[in-house]
Amino acid sequence: MAALAVAVIASVGCGEDQGKQELTDAREKIRYEQGVARQQIEQEQLDARDQLAAIKRRTARQKDKYAEMKQQVADEQARLDRLERKVSGARRTIAKNSFPGDGTFTVGDDIEPGTYRASAREGCYWARLKSASTSSIIDNNNSDGPVVVEIKPSDKAFEASGCATFHKSG
Secondary structure, eight states, rough: OHHHHHHHHHHHGGGGHHHHHHHHHHHHHHHHHHHHHHHHHHHHHHHHHHHHHHHHHHHHHHHHHHHHHHHHHHHHHHHHHHHHHHHHHHHHHHHHEEEEESEEEEEBTOOOSSEEEEEOOOHHHHHEEEESSSTTTTEEEEEEEOOEEEEEETOEEEEEEEEOOOEEOO
16 A cells, blocks of 8 residues: 555656545545455454354353263262162171181170071181180181081180181071
């Protein structure tokens, strides 16, 4: 545009009428180019608004998906917490109803009366006792196979050596 204005000023000396016409033509050309520029700006603004609206829609969908996923995680966490409580309870029950295959256990304190089973283990010895003394045997056995023993409420102690873990079965 600056070049056009310089050409217009330079042409003033060539003839006044011709200079006026060139000045008028230059002004019209500038107005036209301004109009075209305004239309381009308006179109770019419309395009930008459309893009912004599309981004807002995508963002809203992503927020909805995020909220769904967050809820799923919370639901799964609650489910996991419930399962962990069940497992913990089962472990406590197993621990309460199990004891190792080596040691002397007081009936009523260390172990409860009931029927216990132990898997086969070579060289397993067990004894039901009238007292904490290992010489007060009510019943005993050496077994290489599976063991089933009923510990009665009247028993005072139970001794095991080299056996697998005993689990209460009844």
